[in-house]
Amino acid sequence: MDTLLLSRIQFGANISFHILFPTITIALGWVLLFFKLRFNATGDQKWMDAYMFWVKVFALSFAMGVVSGITMSFQFGTNWPGFMETVGNVAGPLLAYEVLTAFFLEAAFLGIMLFGASRVKPWVHTTATFLVAFGTTMSAFWILVLNSWMHTPVGFELRDGVVHATDWWAIVFNPSMPYRLVHMLLASGLTVAFLLAGISALRLLMKDRAEGTKSTFRTGVVLGAVLIPLQILAGDMHGLNTLEHQPQKVAAMEGNWETQGNVPLLLFALPNEQTRSNDFEIGIPNLASIILKHDPDGVVPGLNDFVTAEGKVMHPPVAPVFWSFRIMVGVGMLMLVMSWAGSYLLWKRGVDDMPKYYLIGMSGMAFMGWVATLAGWYTTEIGRQPWLVQGVLTTEQAVAPVAAPMVLTTLIAYLLVYAALMLAYMGVITYMARKAAKGENLPPDPRGRGVNGNLMPAE
Amino acid sequence: MFASLDLPFIFAALMGLSILIYVVLDGFDLGVGILFPFATPAERDMMVASIGPFWDANETWLVLAIGLLLVAFPMAHGAILTQLYLPVAIMLIGLILRGVAFEFRAKAPAAHKRAWDGAFWTGSLMAGLSQGFMLGMYVMGLSWTWWHVGFAVLTAIFLTVAYSFIGATWMILKSEGALQAKAVDWAKGGIWGVVLGMGAISLATPFVSDRIFAKWFEWPAMLYLSPLPLLSGLLVILIWWKLRRLPMANDHYAWLPFVATIALFTLGFLGMAYSFFPYVVPEAITIYEAASAPESLTIILIGTLFVLPVIIAYSILSYVIFRGKATALRYD
Ligand code: HDD
Ligand code: HEM
Ligand code: HEM
Numbered sequence: 001m002d003t004l005l006l007s008r009i010q011f012g013a014n015i016s017f018h019i020l021f022p023t024i025t026i027a028l029g030w031v032l033l034f035f036k037l038r039f040n041a042t043g044d045q046k047w048m049d050a051y052m053f054w055v056k057v058f059a060l061s062f063a064m065g066v067v068s069g070i071t072m073s074f075q076f077g078t079n080w081p082g083f084m085e086t087v088g089n090v091a092g093p094l095l096a097y098e099v100l101t102a103f104f105l106e107a108a109f110l111g112i113m114l115f116g117a118s119r120v121k122p123w124v125h126t127t128a129t130f131l132v133a134f135g136t137t138m139s140a141f142w143i144l145v146l147n148s149w150m151h152t153p154v155g156f157e158l159r160d161g162v163v164h165a166t167d168w169w170a171i172v173f174n175p176s177m178p179y180r181l182v183h184m185l186l187a188s189g190l191t192v193a194f195l196l197a198g199i200s201a202l203r204l205l206m207k208d209r210a211e212g213t214k215s216t217f218r219t220g221v222v223l224g225a226v227l228i229p230l231q232i233l234a235g236d237m238h239g240l241n242t243l244e245h246q247p248q249k250v251a252a253m254e255g256n257w258e259t260q261g262n263v264p265l266l267l268f269a270l271p272n273e274q275t276r277s278n279d280f281e282i283g284i285p286n287l288a289s290i291i292l293k294h295d296p297d298g299v300v301p302g303l304n305d306f307v308t309a310e311g312k313v314m315h316p317p318v319a320p321v322f323w324s325f326r327i328m329v330g331v332g333m334l335m336l337v338m339s340w341a342g343s344y345l346l347w348k349r350g351v352d353d354m355p356k357y358y359l360i361g362m363s364g365m366a367f368m369g370w371v372a373t374l375a376g377w378y379t380t381e382i383g384r385q386p387w388l389v390q391g392v393l394t395t396e397q398a399v400a401p402v403a404a405p406m407v408l409t410t411l412i413a414y415l416l417v418y419a420a421l422m423l424a425y426m427g428v429i430t431y432m433a434r435k436a437a438k439g440e441n442l443p444p445d446p447r448g449r450g451v452n453g454n455l456m457p458a459e
Numbered sequence: 460m461f462a463s464l465d466l467p468f469i470f471a472a473l474m475g476l477s478i479l480i481y482v483v484l485d486g487f488d489l490g491v492g493i494l495f496p497f498a499t500p501a502e503r504d505m506m507v508a509s510i511g512p513f514w515d516a517n518e519t520w521l522v523l524a525i526g527l528l529l530v531a532f533p534m535a536h537g538a539i540l541t542q543l544y545l546p547v548a549i550m551l552i553g554l555i556l557r558g559v560a561f562e563f564r565a566k567a568p569a570a571h572k573r574a575w576d577g578a579f580w581t582g583s584l585m586a587g588l589s590q591g592f593m594l595g596m597y598v599m600g601l602s603w604t605w606w607h608v609g610f611a612v613l614t615a616i617f618l619t620v621a622y623s624f625i626g627a628t629w630m631i632l633k634s635e636g637a638l639q640a641k642a643v644d645w646a647k648g649g650i651w652g653v654v655l656g657m658g659a660i661s662l663a664t665p666f667v668s669d670r671i672f673a674k675w676f677e678w679p680a681m682l683y684l685s686p687l688p689l690l691s692g693l694l695v696i697l698i699w700w701k702l703r704r705l706p707m708a709n710d711h712y713a714w715l716p717f718v719a720t721i722a723l724f725t726l727g728f729l730g731m732a733y734s735f736f737p738y739v740v741p742e743a744i745t746i747y748e749a750a751s752a753p754e755s756l757t758i759i760l761i762g763t764l765f766v767l768p769v770i771i772a773y774s775i776l777s778y779v780i781f782r783g784k785a786t787a788l789r790y791d
């Protein structure tokens with residue numbers, strides 16, 4: 001394998017691992033703030049219990065996010081020097097602002113949020129919790145600005161092959177940024193909603209009848225039910241925006257080879273780049289044209305438009321984009337069914353009377369947000385190939401001249417470390433849930449924070 | 460308004476500042492990890508508790524330093540990091556291991572705690588060694604010859620011991636009783652790493668290039684520079700003298716070794732900065748050749764001027780909140 005392919009696999013593996021944890025911390029920070037504010041307002045111990053359990057999941061996820069993030073920021077230099085050399089004038093300031101306005105904020109106040117409750121006034125602690133949640137969201141904002149700009153670059157000019165910024169406003173608010181930011185923040189919210197509901201369902205199945213668990217379960221199901229329609233709507237608008245700016249990506253998502261009208265929505269197909277057609281197509285007639293152009297006869301761009309006269313393919317590999325898009329949307333539909341059914345059951349029968357099969361199903365959904373998020377990112381990022389910065393820089397031009405065996409070595413090392421950490425992470429979360437379900441972490445004293453009976457060591 | 464500013468110089472200074480802050484801050488918490496094998500399980504909990512609220516923010520200075528290198532000197536960024544590909548990867552894996560071990564050791568089933576302690580130690584050691592190795596390679600001009608690698612192996616060992624030394628002085632400040640007495644012994648055992656490390660780099664750098672040699676040994680520069688080695692020597696003597704008396708009644712002077720060590724690291728750093736200026740890739744690319752476009756640097760500078768003081772303020776706030784002797788870490 002050559003350096004380019006290995007570097008791509010390495011980058012893809014690293015960022016895939018990284019994004020799992022921000023996806024949790026971004027929204028979980030706000031959920032913790034919610035638990036805390038509910039506790040402040042009602043004094044009801046169940047909110048504190050919920051906070052105490054989930055703050056541990058947060059701390060663990062945060063650490064995983066931080067260490068894998070540091071790896072990411074070095075890889076620009078070690079593996080993709082061409083990236084910074086060409087677009088550094090745009091990417092640099094955006095990354096710098098992320099460090100300055102987000103990373104320091106979350107890192108410094110995380111210490112106070114986690115370990116400072118007994119050392120500062122309650123409002124300082126609540127503020128620290130807010131600042132951590134705010135910091136993670138700011139971080140998502142800046143990195144998504146950069147990532148969107150890589151998909152829809154504007155506000156710059158090329159001088160001697162190097163990008164120079166001309167309009168920062170246009171760069172920050174580039175055409176796909178609002179869609180990507182909204183879609184990603186909602187993805188984070190959904191991931192956490194199903195994590196809360198799924199882990200609580202698991203605890204309910206283990207006969208954990210603590211009020212904190214029930215409230216968390218309700219919070220998760222209802223949050224999911226509220227966010228998923230918004231996400232479907234946002235996703236649809238995101239797709240229309242992409243159709244305008246990166247039609248080749250939408251063509252790959254739809255598996256549509258020829259520019260034409262009356263395009264069906266494919267439910268199943270095996271895109272074949274040799275024959276440049278699909279095998280085993282099953283689709284709903286006209287639906288893709290209706291979704292994308294709001295007209296059954298609407299003409300939808302096809303992949304064959306993106307092959308140069310010399311036969312060079314300038315569209316992304318079709319099958320991975322086609323399939324990852326279907327996985328994301330499929331999980332989205334599953335989320336819709338599960339969260340709405342759950343809300344209905346909660347309303348009709350209450351949390352004490354949830355059917356067992358539903359709880360089993362829901363605990364199976366605990367990490368579904370990850371599946372959809374990764375599938376979404378694969379759609380987006382593979383859909384941009386062969387470009388790294390759409391129309392400006394190809395991935396091939398950016399790669400470092402490091403020897404392939406060297407990249408292979410580090411790739412294997414990262415994969416081993418990440419696989420081990422993933423096992424440990426999942427293992428510890430289930431372990432904590434089991435321990436909490438047995439009540440080992442729920443001291444009986446209901447007198448509120450700061451009273452001895454309520455103190456829990458950070459473990 | 461910023462047109463007349465020497466932007467490359469300002470950014471080199473900012474980058475230097477964040478590297479220095481990183482080396483001091485993550486230096487002590489890496490050092491605490493490196494000292495793990497010498498502590499009992501209960502002492503380890505205390506040691507982790509003393510760095511718990513800080514390690515993440517400490518590491519962020521590394522992200523800022525690498526970020527500034529990347530944004531201000533994109534040409535140098537690629538040149539340095541591709542040359543240091545392997546040590547960087549080792550450092551990153553080390554930082555990953557210790558960062559997560561920190562959480563896992565407290566949350567995993569008790570039976571796994573020892574294994575996570577091992578990961579914490581290994582990770583800290585990997586990070587310290589690889590940083591020292593990169594320092595040595597950098598001083599030697601980033602070329603992979605046997606001679607240079609040999610030197611880098613030496614600096615790797617010295618920096619690791621120096622980290623364990625500043626970690627020990629931090630523990631003197633943050634602990635009491637038996638652990639504090641132990642920390643004093645650790646510090647006594649580690650000070651040679653600082654002395655030899657600074658000595659090796661000071662002796663080697665002037666011989667790497669005639670330019671650096673001339674900068675140091677020309678009259679009157681030699682006169683102006685003489686305080687650097689003199690003060691460093693005095694600080695080492697001061698630290699040694701205090702270490703022999705610590706711990707003292709009422710915890711007097713428990714802060715002194717740590718503060719003096721920071722001063723020592725700073726002096727060493729100033730000396731290096733003086734040697735290498737104006738080069739960012741030693742003897743190959745100057746900060747002026749590597750700098751990115753002034754418009755982009757200006758945009759960053761404006762933000763930095765507003766945000767950096769705030770960052771420093773709340774970082775200090777966090778050290779103030781968690782001042783005093785370390786206590787068990789709790790979430791409430
Ligand atoms: C949508 C959100 C998102 C995305 C796409 C990325 N990150 Fe990230 N990152 C975060 C959201 C985030 C976060 C929520 O802010 C994290 C996760 C946990 C944490 O501590 O902060 C974080 C941590 C984090 C850190 C550690 C910060 C610290 O020390 O506190 C670094 C250096 C990076 N990231 C760098 C990157 C790079 C170079 C990326 C892309 C190539 C990237 N992240 C993608
Ligand atoms: C966080 C979610 C993200 C995921 C899961 C993700 C995933 C991927 C994947 C799978 C590829 C490989 C595509 C291919 O080569 O076929 C890729 C490419 C790339 N992405 Fe992303 N990406 C994410 C976000 C970002 C962000 C925020 C940036 C930069 C700001 C970025 C920069 C890049 C770069 C530089 C490449 C080119 C290297 C390569 O092809 O592997 N990505 N990404
Ligand atoms: C069910 C309806 C959904 C639709 C129609 C939809 C649509 C889209 C589209 C068109 C893209 C590609 C954007 C591009 O062209 O670059 C995308 C990306 C993405 N999707 Fe979805 N999506 C849906 C559900 C979900 C769900 C349930 C999640 C996660 C919980 C999710 C997470 C993501 C993420 C993380 C990305 C990549 C980041 C981005 O480009 O915003 N999506 N989605």
